[in-house]
Amino acid sequence: MPHDLTAPLSGKPQGPLSGLQAAVKDMYDIAGSRTGGGNPDWLRVHAPAPATAPAVQRLLDAGATIIGKTVCDEFFFSLAGMNAHYGTPLNPRAPDRLPGGSSSGSASATAAGACDFALGSDTGGSIRVPAAFCGIFGIRPTLGRVSLAGVMSMAPSFDVPGWFANGPGVFEQVGKVLLEGERVHAPVNELVILDDACAEADADLVSVLRNALHDMGRDLPNLRHARIAPNGLDAWRDIFRIIQASEVWQTFGEFVEKHQPRMGPGIRERMQFAASVKASDVAKARADHAQARAHIHGVAQPGKVLVLPTAPCIAPLLESSFDNLESFRVRAMRLTCIAGLGALPQVSLPVGTVKGAPVGLSFIGWRGADEVLLSLAVKLARYCGRAG
Numbered sequence: 420m421p422h423d424l425t426a427p428l429s430g431k432p433q434g435p436l437s438g439l440q441a442a443v444k445d446m447y448d449i450a451g452s453r454t455g456g457g458n459p460d461w462l463r464v465h466a467p468a469p470a471t472a473p474a475v476q477r478l479l480d481a482g483a484t485i486i487g488k489t490v491c492d493e494f495f496f497s498l499a500g501m502n503a504h505y506g507t508p509l510n511p512r513a514p515d516r517l518p519g520g521s522s523s524g525s526a527s528a529t530a531a532g533a534c535d536f537a538l539g540s541d542t543g544g545s546i547r548v549p550a551a552f553c554g555i556f557g558i559r560p561t562l563g564r565v566s567l568a569g570v571m572s573m574a575p576s577f578d579v580p581g582w583f584a585n586g587p588g589v590f591e592q593v594g595k596v597l598l599e600g601e602r603v604h605a606p607v608n609e610l611v612i613l614d615d616a617c618a619e620a621d622a623d624l625v626s627v628l629r630n631a632l633h634d635m636g637r638d639l640p641n642l643r644h645a646r647i648a649p650n651g652l653d654a655w656r657d658i659f660r661i662i663q664a665s666e667v668w669q670t671f672g673e674f675v676e677k678h679q680p681r682m683g684p685g686i687r688e689r690m691q692f693a694a695s696v697k698a699s700d701v702a703k704a705r706a707d708h709a710q711a712r713a714h715i716h717g718v719a720q721p722g723k724v725l726v727l728p729t730a731p732c733i734a735p736l737l738e739s740s741f742d743n744l745e746s747f748r749v750r751a752m753r754l755t756c757i758a759g760l761g762a763l764p765q766v767s768l769p770v771g772t773v774k775g776a777p778v779g780l781s782f783i784g785w786r787g788a789d790e791v792l793l794s795l796a797v798k799l800a801r802y803c804g805r806a807g
Contacts, residue, residue: 427486434482435592442528442537445488446495447472447580448569456571457493457521459504460680472569474538474580474597481596486534489524493682494671495540495573496689497521498548498751499735499744503683507737512554513776516734519549522583526553529583536584536593542573543663544730544755546581550767551729551779556590556796556803557583560789562762564600574666576708577659577759587800591793603787605721607795608640610782615646616727619753627778628728631770635802647718647725652753655711659756661704664693684741708760715761719785724795727754729767729779757783764789766796769803 428449430436445455448468455462475485490505492498500523501507508527510518518527522539526549529537539546541559550557558581565580572578582597584590612632617625632642648655667690674680675690682690719725731750735743758765763786767779784792 427484428479429484430479430482432482434480436478436596437482439483439535439589440486441478441483442486442489442525442534443475444491444522444525444537444539446491446540446571447475447488447538449475449485449488452488454571456495457491457502457505458680458682460678461674464678468569470569473566474570477596478538478593489522489528489537491524492521492545493686494667494690495521495542495545495571496667496686498544498748499685500526500549500552501683503686504681510553510734513552513734516736516776517552517739519552519730519734521545522549522581526550526555526557526583529553529585530555532585536582536589538580538582540570540573541579541581542577543659543752543759546583547729547755547765547767547779547781548751550583550769552734552777554769554777555583555585556587556769557581557767558590558594558789558793559758559765560598561600561764561786564764564787564789565597566599572670574663574670576662576666587797591797594789594793598789601787602790603721603785604791605785605788607722607724607791609723610639610642611718611723611725612642612644613647613725613727613757614644615648615652616754616757619652619750620728620731621733621773623773624728624732624778627771627773628780631780631802632726635799638798642726645718647715647757649714652756654707655756655760656749656752658704658707658711659752659759661696661700662708664689665696665701668693668696685744711760712762715757715763716786719761719763719783721785721788723785724788724792725757725783727757727781727783729781730754733773733776733778762786764792766792768796768799
């Protein structure tokens with residue numbers, strides 16, 4: 420494994436997560452173990468962590484056993500789930516397809532039943548996309564509601580720890596342990612299907628989601644349709660892409676220039692782009708981000724949940740070309756940038772298959788609606804996996 424955590428870490432003998440096993444993405448510090456971020460040169464030059472990340476410590480204090488760290492896309496700069504140095508984690512639900520990244524190893528371990536739940540992170544979709552591709556539950560929490568202390572940074576404007584689970588009960592219970600800060604409770608009285616988001620997804624995938632929502636109808640409020648992005652989702656994707664790239668270079672640029680690390684295809688090109696982003700473009704993107712965030716918050720009011728495909732397609736095949744993977748990344752980020760720009764919570768539920776591969780249905784809530792979304796996932800779990 421790409422770390423030196425040599426044995427499981429047992430949690431306290433009693434607690435709400437007692438008896439459960441968890442895996443942790445290789446970006447969380449564990450005392451005495453090095454944190455690699457998916458890159459062997461980063462791993463090589465960094466000393467073992469002096470302390471355990473608070474999010475991991477909360478799991479241990481709640482009784483969970485940490486069984487190991489998981490492979491991730493290097494520097495978290497991908498949605499595919501491949502790692503040129505450590506290999507591609509298996510997608511247990513679609514073995515001929517990619518698992519999705521960058522929390523690929525955590526999603527793979529969860530879907531395979533190697534653990535009950537796993538920690539990952541989500542900046543541009545790295546919990547949501549693997550959850551959809553591997554047919555499991557996943558959550559990107561509200562920005563700031565789970566501690567990022569002792570966690571490798573990527574793009575702080577969007578970085579959020581998150582987690583996967585196979586079952587809804589564990590999924591919700593982990594939230595009770597990890598979530599802190601302001602909880603904003605409101606009954607869900609309106610669901611809004613985002614038509615412009617659905618238009619970005621393959622027709623057969625949208626059909627599965629439509630059937631799932633129909634089946635769920637008795638447990639959901641009335642649905643209505645709307646478009647979320649007044650100037651198109653590509654405009655929002657560009658805002659996200661520029662800010663993310665700028666912050667990635669702020670995070671890793673000095674290391675890249677000093678150590679010239681080996682980087683795999685896709686990662687290398689995106690890091691080169693990150694180095695080239697102009698300050699004037701970043702300033703404009705931040706101004707546009709403020710406007711986009713205000714608009715998204717105006718739509719995602721307490722009590723209102725937004726509905727969309729988690730990903731635009733099923734998982735790409737393992738042998739997909741570089742160009743096809745880049746096209747997938749563009750399509751996916753049109754969807755994932757909505758919650759990212761809004762700093763909002765989003766859950767992905769496994770609701771069926773297309774061509775034998777899992778499909779995810781997403782719900783975006785208002786700021787602080789994390790517990791509401793987890794409760795909704797529990798309520799709707801009986802429909803999961805039935806559509807398709």
